[in-house]
Amino acid sequence: MKNGIVWDGLKGEDMTEVYAMVVPTNYKSLVAPPKPKREKAKSVRRKGKVRMFNLQRNFGFVRSGKDDFFFHISTATEPGLTYLMHGERVTFEVGEDRQGRPIAVKVALAS
Incomplete structure (x- = not known):
């Protein structure tokens, strides 16, 4: 009996699975792959x-193309580039933000 719950009739693997749901452990389940x-x-x-x-x-x-990418001027590669005007041609690389969404990084004016 654990915390008032009886675990009768469970096999070892099932017991480990249930116990991992109740008590956080470092156990990696074979049922739910990473x-x-x-x-x-x-x-x-x-x-x-x-x-x-x-x-x-x-x-x-x-x-x-048809994709829009967010960018912050702090990711610009050219020194002294503090703002960009609507319609200016630029080059950039696609990176990821903290949530994994695509963003424009290393933004530079196109030559």
């Missing part, structure tokens, strides 16, 4: 146009 890790995108330079830039908050969006 989530596969996302593959990181290759760092390929993409071309796009600035769709919008907020000068007060220093962020904007770049459109490349």
